[in-house]
Amino acid sequence: MITVRVPSPLRSYTAGAAQVNASGRTIGELLGDLDRHHPGMRFRMVDEQERIRPHIRIFINQREVQTLSEGLQATDEVHLICALSGG
């Protein structure tokens, strides 16, 4: 299982959890698995054209993800980052 760090604007989908586990060989599969356990979460991150939404960035460890096809290792940590607006 891969550790996924959830930003606070998306924690309403994970019952407030800041960290969840999910599985997948690629980022796309991982987001699909997340959505099965936390319905609606994927659509907040990926649009109808299968693009990562422009206010969301995904990092594998510290490396920025460009496409949903990027591969994952079991030891990876995935960080979901959401633009914040508060000041």
Place this chain on the structure above:
Amino acid sequence: MSLSDSERERYSRHLLLPEIGVAGQEKLKRAKVLVVGAGGLGSPASLYLAAAGVGTLGIVDHDRVDLSNLQRQLLFATSDVGAGKALTAQTRLRALNPDVSVIAHELELRGDNALELLDAYDLVVDGSDRLATRYLVNDACVVLKKPLVSAAIHRFEGQAMSYVPGRGPCYRCLFPESAEGLVPNCAEAGVLGVLPGMLGALQATEAIKLVLGLGQALVGRLLTYDALAMQWREFRFARREDCAVCGREPTITRQSLLAAGKSGPGAPGLKRLKPRQLQERLEQRNKAVAAVAIVDVREPREFSAGHLPGAVNIPLADLSERLGEIPPHASVVFVCRSGNRSQAACTLAARAGRAELADLEGGMLAWAAMIDPAMTVAPFR
């Protein structure tokens, strides 16, 4: 611009640092820094910048001090409630350090005033609480080639980055488009009062480093802070070749900013209704004088807790797909919790070709405060 005897005493702890010394302190005295937003971030940032002896400090804010601000906005006292933020901040900062020239800009930052205003400063610290302003400040800084220290907060989480012209990516390289309304602000989601203290102090640190040319700037690095886990993390990101403002073929330019600017960073040409004005419209609708559709763009959970009579619920995330459900000849009023998501809804509907659009300024929170105290307004999480 040399230091007076009292300045040498005031800044003596800086002068002891070889990295700053007299030459560095004189550099700070010559510096002109603009703080956008005298809120949770702008409070600590401006207090530290004034204390540090930044010679000219501008404060932009068009809002008034609210009692609910005092849990985190340390520029203000209880006796300031109701007063203009920019002028109150000016008084407070002048009291802290009379050697600093503090300029209050009591205005809403817009495309047609941002360029001129920012151009008068060497560096910008962004502590605004709206994404539209955040993008406007970034775009103006890129166009004007001004360094920018940006930060944002949400509940227990914060993030910060710096932009330095020619040295790395801008905020739009990180998040290419605004998601106004999809990302709740402090009024909607709540915020730990001390959180902006951490991030605002970090912004002041970055600003001072950039003025002095010290250390490593937070360029191409997003720093995130989680107060609950008490963890800082760093993520590297690169400049986008296709960035709309700093990329190879920018579509956001000096001209486009000026042209888009007349109606502020929100949706151009759209009406904002005060709660009293919306109440009048509802009365007109009840008398069948006018067709008015009230569209509540909050989440279903918030809608069920309490909503306006006759309102339909289309969450903002679903709006583009469900615009067809709104009667085509009705004038539309979008409402949400505090007026952010409703503005985004207006913009989205206007882009889809809908006319007669308005939203409720201040959202259901303002409605409950001014019209119906019995209305339950659920938090946006």
